Amino acid sequence: MTRTGMHMTKKGFSFQGPVEGVHALNSWITAEDDLFLVTHMGFLEIDPNHWHLDIDGLVGNPVKLRLADLLAMPQREYMSFHECAGSPLAPTIAKRRIGNVVWKGVPLSLVLERAKISSDASYVWTSGLEWGSYAEVEEPYQKDLPIAKALAEEVLLALEINGRPLSMERGGPVRLVVPGWYGTNSVKWLGSITAADRRSRSAYTTRFYNDHTAWGVRPVWHVAPESVIVSPSPSDILPADMPTTIWGWAWGDNQISSVEVSVDGGGSWQAATVGPREDRSWQRFELSWSPRAGQHLLICQCTNEVGERQPLADARNAVHSVEINVA
Structure with a gap:
């Protein structure tokens, strides 16, 4: 028009x-x-x-x-x-x-x-x-x-x-x-x-x-649960055995109730702390980590309040991963 x-x-x-x-x-x-x-x-x-x-x-x-x-x-x-x-x-x-x-x-x-x-x-x-x-x-x-x-x-x-x-x-x-x-x-x-x-x-x-x-x-209407790791980024070189914080954002039409983080490419998972949301804002999650030397694949996966879980692959909201080098 x-x-x-x-x-x-x-x-x-x-x-x-x-x-x-x-x-x-x-x-x-x-x-x-x-x-x-x-x-x-x-x-x-x-x-x-x-x-x-x-x-x-x-x-x-x-x-x-x-x-x-x-x-x-x-x-x-x-x-x-x-x-x-x-x-x-x-x-x-x-x-x-x-x-x-x-x-x-x-x-x-x-x-x-x-x-x-x-x-x-x-x-x-x-x-x-x-x-x-x-x-x-x-x-x-x-x-x-x-x-x-x-x-x-x-x-x-x-x-x-x-x-x-x-x-x-x-x-x-x-x-x-x-x-x-x-x-x-x-x-x-x-x-x-x-x-x-x-x-x-x-x-x-x-x-x-x-x-x-x-x-x-x-x-394609309501937003499915999704999360991303903001820090560390692939360009960061972390020192071994020193405490650091893995953190990022999680969001969805329904509130996010939990976020899990893997530091070994999905072999094991740890629960992160998840902050509140305002209106329909994203929510911050954090996990403390003391990495060992070598390469690490970090992955985050979230679940919302009605039990919908972020898929591992083949979806617009598939899990986010970050490769990290620990010196």
Whole structure:
């Protein structure tokens, strides 16, 4: 949907992230310079004075909101991890594009309430304004949310990240944010919201971002339990028999209840301490270790509060390992 006051500044798939990968994630709140950027069709620049959001479909009061309208509505802050689902063309390869940020914006539920969403609506379709092609598909970027998630208090029309207005690269002036779900659902450069009684038929909900399981096709929605080791990193050379701390982050839509760490490539496991979470933030885990000289393969594996366990291989949330040299 092409509108006045916007243009594509870069076309095609794009990825940016820290050179050190997860080992750059030393802070509880991830600085924007260390937070990944992924786009399917490119970057869109929008004149905020021309931006508007259309809410239509199964609503009693179709509305068009300008940026000033959103700024005048009640806003809230919400801390959450933010994770890319990885490539929909290779869904079993772990990419570990992750960060932890504070979003601020208008709860989606307030906008749907203003539009008088119908009780017949079971899904909300959200569409971005960018255009172009991805994997030989050329159509608008559209995702959907079950109505229960769309009305959840944490789902925002985000205006800020970490206390600063959303930049063009981050999907500004307004993007959808769906905490607890993979980033593919958090539509950037949001342009329209449609209430419907069925799922969207967009390529991004049918062809892409669906997992084929033994129980059938499952949308890539809620984030499965995952953890990474931040320190030590492969570039660290540790002295033998000196105490050090293995630490990292664990996260998921459901809270993480335990993390185990192996220092011998999975031969044995030790329980790490796991910190609390705020809203849907990631959680820090730690394990004290006095290594012997030689090569060590460190692995972390987490389990969430409903018993889901991080898989060892062949999944977007497969366990993370780090090779360490102890002098």
